Amino acid sequence: MRGGPFILVLIAVAAVIFGLARWLDNSYAFFVGYVVVQYIVLGTAWNILGGYTGYVNFGITAFFAIGAYSSVVLHKLVPAMPLPAMILVGGVMAGIVGIGTGYLTLRLRGVYFSIATLALAVVVQTLITNWDFVGGARGAYVLRPRTAPLIGGGYIDYLFLIMLGLCVISLATARAIERSSLGYGFAAIRDDEAAAEASGVPTLKLKLIATGLSGGFMGMAGAPLPFYVTYLDPSSGFSLNYAVNAIAMPLIGGTSTWLGPVVGAVLVGGLQEYLRVTISSAVNVLVAGVLMVVFVIIAPQGIVGLFKRKRQ
Numbered sequence: 527m528r529g530g531p532f533i534l535v536l537i538a539v540a541a542v543i544f545g546l547a548r549w550l551d552n553s554y555a556f557f558v559g560y561v562v563v564q565y566i567v568l569g570t571a572w573n574i575l576g577g578y579t580g581y582v583n584f585g586i587t588a589f590f591a592i593g594a595y596s597s598v599v600l601h602k603l604v605p606a607m608p609l610p611a612m613i614l615v616g617g618v619m620a621g622i623v624g625i626g627t628g629y630l631t632l633r634l635r636g637v638y639f640s641i642a643t644l645a646l647a648v649v650v651q652t653l654i655t656n657w658d659f660v661g662g663a664r665g666a667y668v669l670r671p672r673t674a675p676l677i678g679g680g681y682i683d684y685l686f687l688i689m690l691g692l693c694v695i696s697l698a699t700a701r702a703i704e705r706s707s708l709g710y711g712f713a714a715i716r717d718d719e720a721a722a723e724a725s726g727v728p729t730l731k732l733k734l735i736a737t738g739l740s741g742g743f744m745g746m747a748g749a750p751l752p753f754y755v756t757y758l759d760p761s762s763g764f765s766l767n768y769a770v771n772a773i774a775m776p777l778i779g780g781t782s783t784w785l786g787p788v789v790g791a792v793l794v795g796g797l798q799e800y801l802r803v804t805i806s807s808a809v810n811v812l813v814a815g816v817l818m819v820v821f822v823i824i825a826p827q828g829i830v831g832l833f834k835r836k837r838q
Contacts, residue, residue, distance in 0.1 A: 533698045540690040547686065556686045560754065562795040563689045564747055568768065569775040569787030570696040571743035576773070577781030578709060579736045580716030581632070585643030586744060586772045588650040589620040591763040593745030596620075597752050598660045601668055608675070609688060609750060616749035617742040624741020625734050632733045635719070651764045665759025668752040685750050696743050700784035703739075712736060744772075767810055771795070774814040778821045780828030789829050 547555050568586065576582050593616030600612050631642040655663050674684030703709040711732045714722035723729050752758045771794065779790030794817060798810045825832045 532701060533694070536694045536697055540694050544687055544690055548683065553680075553682060556682045558796075558799045560682070560686045560689055561799060562791055563686070563693045565771050565775055565791040565795045566788055567689065567692050567696045567743060567747040568772040569779070569791050570700050570784065571740045571747065572772045573776040573781055573784075573787050574700060574703065574712075574743070575736045575740035577776050577786070578703065578712040578716065579733060580719075581733065581736070582640045582773075583643045583737075583740065584640050584769065584773075585627070585646040585650075586769045587764040587766075588643075588647040589624060589741040589744035590748035590751075590768050590772075591650060591654065591760075592620040592623055593617065593748030594751040594758055594763050595654055595660050596745070597749045598666050598668060598758060601752065602659070609684075609753065613688070613692070613746050613749040617746035620745020620748075621738045621742030624737040624739075624744075627741075628734045628737030632730065632737065647764065647769075651760055654763070655760045661759065663760060665757055665762075666752070667757050670753040670756060681753070685754050688750055689747075692743075692746055697784055697788070699739070699743075700787075704784060708732065708735065767814075770811050770814045770818075771798075774818040776828070777818050778828055780830030780832075782827060783830050786828050786830050793829075 543559065547559055568590065571589075572583060572586060593613070596616035596619050597609075597612045600607050600615060627643070627646055631639055634642055654660060660666055670681045672681065674681045677684060677687060703712065711722070711727050711729075714725070714727050715729055715732060719729055748763070751763070755762065771791075775790030775794050776787045777790070778786075778794060779788065780786030794814055798813055801809050801813060821828060827835070
């Protein structure tokens with residue numbers, strides 16, 4: 527399926543999902559839907575760098591929180607700014623940080639790069655915790671509008687629709703990368719970076735593109751968060767759930783394809799929300815961690831890779 531029809535199919539599926547959620551008229555359905563779709567965007571963003579390029583990023587919360595706190599800052603400075611503009615700004619800010627971080631750290635390989643990205647998350651969290659303008663350690667309240675623009679109804683419906691739109695954009699971008707020279711360059715770096723360099727592949731340039739795209743989508747995924755939770759503090763913005771799930775869902779679904787994060791997010795995110803209601807939200811990280819270990823052992827290519835292998 528070529529790019530145009532694929533995007534149309536994604537839009538149609540997103541419209542059906544949104545229409546079904548409106549038909550159910552259940553606020554919890556929008557809550558679960560928002561969380562699952564948010565993880566699809568986060569997982570897809572991580573997969574661009576970690577799956578396609580082979581550079582494991584542990585600094586997910588840094589980029590996610592940059593997007594979230596960008597919205598807090600813009601809400602304070604320009605209260606009338608529409609949410610899509612805030613998301614764009616958050617994505618650009620996170621993307622710039624991603625490129626800058628990549629320029630400084632992408633000469634490191636393997637575990638050294640991963641440790642550097644983890645250090646980035648610690649540095650960003652420390653800066654935000656000590657920044658009084660965004661609430662510092664005590665957090666900040668963000669009052670969302672009562673009614674949603676364009677669609678009417680509740681603002682949660684609007685946030686869900688916005689996240690569905692981000693999901694369509696991120697998946698379309700990931701699929702386009704897979705079928706382009708950019709994707710082949712990423713794969714060459716992942717398989718053997720030294721051989722790719724010897725073959726003339728501009729590895730540093732491609733890695734910077736990957737970090738910029740990955741960080742930008744993570745920032746855009748985080749930008750609506752303050753309006754969704756209405757209260758944002760460092761412990762929630764830098765929650766371990768985001769870091770673990772963003773890595774676990776592509777690994778469980780499959781890192782070599784755009785479909786992997788979708789499968790992983792629906793499976794793991796749906797299970798986590800079920801356990802949140804029946805047991806406790808404290809088991810979320812445990813569930814993702816256990817499933818990630820199991821799938822790394824029995825199906826290193828994830829669910830999608832497992833099905834592909836059986837078909838072959």
